[in-house]
Amino acid sequence: MARRPLPRILSSGSASITRSREFARTAADSATDVLHPLIMITRGLRLLAGAGRQKWAATPKDRRGPTLFLVAACVLVVALIPYGPLLALVTVMGAAAWKGRERTPVKTGPDEAETGRLQALYEALVPYFSTADDPSPLFTHGGDWDKVFSGYEFDGNGRVSSLRVTYPAYFTDSEATSRARIEQLLHAKSGRGREYLFSWDEEGNQLLMNVLDALPTTLTAQRFVTAPGETVLGFTDDDAVQRTVPVSDGDETRDAPGVVWRTGARSTEPHLLIAGQPGSGTTTLLRSIALQALQQGDILIVEGSGTGEYACFTGREGVLAVECGLAGALSTLEWAASETERRLIEANRARQSGQAAPEDIRRPLWILLDRPSVLGHLAAADGGPDPQELLQVPLRHGRAANVTVVMTEQFDSLDGLSDTVRSHTRARVVLGQCSPGQIESVLGLEPHTTPTPDVPPGRGYARLGTGRVLRIQVPATPDPYDDATSEAQRQAVLDLLPERRTAVEASRPEPVMADSVTASVAVEGLALSD
Numbered sequence: 001m002a003r004r005p006l007p008r009i010l011s012s013g014s015a016s017i018t019r020s021r022e023f024a025r026t027a028a029d030s031a032t033d034v035l036h037p038l039i040m041i042t043r044g045l046r047l048l049a050g051a052g053r054q055k056w057a058a059t060p061k062d063r064r065g066p067t068l069f070l071v072a073a074c075v076l077v078v079a080l081i082p083y084g085p086l087l088a089l090v091t092v093m094g095a096a097a098w099k100g101r102e103r104t105p106v107k108t109g110p111d112e113a114e115t116g117r118l119q120a121l122y123e124a125l126v127p128y129f130s131t132a133d134d135p136s137p138l139f140t141h142g143g144d145w146d147k148v149f150s151g152y153e154f155d156g157n158g159r160v161s162s163l164r165v166t167y168p169a170y171f172t173d174s175e176a177t178s179r180a181r182i183e184q185l186l187h188a189k190s191g192r193g194r195e196y197l198f199s200w201d202e203e204g205n206q207l208l209m210n211v212l213d214a215l216p217t218t219l220t221a222q223r224f225v226t227a228p229g230e231t232v233l234g235f236t237d238d239d240a241v242q243r244t245v246p247v248s249d250g251d252e253t254r255d256a257p258g259v260v261w262r263t264g265a266r267s268t269e270p271h272l273l274i275a276g277q278p279g280s281g282t283t284t285l286l287r288s289i290a291l292q293a294l295q296q297g298d299i300l301i302v303e304g305s306g307t308g309e310y311a312c313f314t315g316r317e318g319v320l321a322v323e324c325g326l327a328g329a330l331s332t333l334e335w336a337a338s339e340t341e342r343r344l345i346e347a348n349r350a351r352q353s354g355q356a357a358p359e360d361i362r363r364p365l366w367i368l369l370d371r372p373s374v375l376g377h378l379a380a381a382d383g384g385p386d387p388q389e390l391l392q393v394p395l396r397h398g399r400a401a402n403v404t405v406v407m408t409e410q411f412d413s414l415d416g417l418s419d420t421v422r423s424h425t426r427a428r429v430v431l432g433q434c435s436p437g438q439i440e441s442v443l444g445l446e447p448h449t450t451p452t453p454d455v456p457p458g459r460g461y462a463r464l465g466t467g468r469v470l471r472i473q474v475p476a477t478p479d480p481y482d483d484a485t486s487e488a489q490r491q492a493v494l495d496l497l498p499e500r501r502t503a504v505e506a507s508r509p510e511p512v513m514a515d516s517v518t519a520s521v522a523v524e525g526l527a528l529s530d
């Protein structure tokens with residue numbers, strides 16, 4: 001069958017479109033040629049006006065009056081002399097044409113120094129991304145870096161802040177050691193002291209390196225809007241979590257990406273271990289957790305270091321004990337273990353009789369321990385039991401009994417943690433300046449970013465169960481009784497503390513004495529009510 005010809009409009013359409021495009025381009029070129037002097041003068045006038053504005057801004061205030069007077073006098077003289085205004089106009093146009101004769105060059109690629117950096121990075125990668133028997137290697141000494149660096153950005157100091165590298169398919173990108181070698185090399189060559197994120201696209205044979213901005217340190221203690229059973233440990237990168245928490249940051253309110261930890265019967269990581277270097281902010285994080293826990297539950301605090309950094313909690317509603325001494329800590333933890341058992345028995349009884357669990361066992365109980373290893377050493381010297389042994393019941397059965405254990409420890413004492421503590425604290429936080437190996441020893445995974453040597457207090461990494469490793473910054477929650485605390489932060493923490501149970505003297509309490517008394521009273525009271 002003979003083919004019918006296409007309708008004319010379809011067969012000749014593309015030719016006419018091409019013709020129209022060419023016509024439009026020629027018209028635009030001609031218009032640009034005709035208008036070129038005008039464009040040049042306008043550009044020059046803009047530049048002259050900008051320069052004038054800058055000069056005016058740089059003139060000291062006391063010299064602006066005389067300058068204005070001088071200019072006005074010149075304008076008057078020019079206006080009065082014959083042909084003055086015309087001559088002035090011609091002069092200004094001439095100056096504008098001269099000034100605007102050259103376009104401000106638009107940066108289209110890296111400058112010489114930046115090209116040097118990219119070439120150096122390329123050369124450094126050659127031994128890792130090439131083999132002798134590759135017939136057409138992507139990486140060769142003296143080769144073209146722009147064939148393999150498909151995207152790059154530089155920061156204000158001319159250092160690479162983002163780089164996309166295409167690598168050969170035979171590179172063993174599924175092996176952690178091979179990746180680590182490349183990451184270390186790029187980290188070192190691009191400038192140490194910054195935090196890098198490496199994203200490997202194994203299917204596309206591409207590596208994307210980005211420099212991360214430091215997490216903001218401006219957030220302070222406040223009432224976080226969370227559901228019951230949720231605790232904000234800190235804040236992380238925008239794209240790392242889906243959950244945001246509305247926060248007040250200075251004068252503004254914004255949604256911040258929160259590291260939110262869920263506790264209670266349905267939690268898969270019901271207890272938390274916080275490890276850190278000295279002064280890294282572990283006490284501050286525990287204080288922040290205590291303030292949030294007090295909104296719906298009761299807390300027990302056992303402070304191993306005995307520096308009285310939890311004195312502000314003493315005697316407050318919901319604070320059952322603040323213990324610094326060994327004897328008090330042991331009796332408090334013994335009570336906590338038997339309370340956990342009581343809750344379990346009560347819950348079981350209620351279930352068997354087909355009733356809801358009583359209110360008192362549904363109220364969360366938090367056992368907060370700051371450096372219990374110190375008390376462990378004291379106990380060993382004394383020949384008594386290690387406080388950690390008393391944590392076995394709350395750790396093993398706390399989830400069903402609404403009992404949560406949070407523990408802080410310094411890196412050098414982590415060896416002393418019992419197996420029960422290790423296996424039941426599945427939520428983990430690491431604070432302070434640590435090596436990737438130290439982070440892995442606590443979180444079970446190395447972070448996918450490179451830790452920096454300088455970290456502010458409260459900065460580190462968090463991992464909830466088997467989730468991903470998140471960067472974290474803990475909100476500033478200082479000791480309100482510390483003289484170094486600013487007035488605004490002191491007030492923020494004091495506002496979050498519950499009322500005092502009894503009237504105590506307004507002066508700063510002596511932590512050890514006051515705590516022991518409070519603890520024994522509280523535990524006795526609870527034992528009696530049992």
Ligand SMILES: Nc1ncnc2c1ncn2[C@@H]1O[C@H](COP(=O)(O)OP(=O)(O)OP(=O)(O)O)[C@@H](O)[C@H]1O
Nearest residue numbers: 276278279280281282283284457458474475476478
């Ligand atoms: N998230 C934070 N934001 C701002 N400052 C913080 C933060 N965390 C801690 N700091 C400050 O750092 C200092 C040390 O904090 P903190 O006492 O909590 O650390 P630590 O790890 O318990 O130290 P150590 O156990 O060695 O005393 C304090 O001055 C505290 O105010």
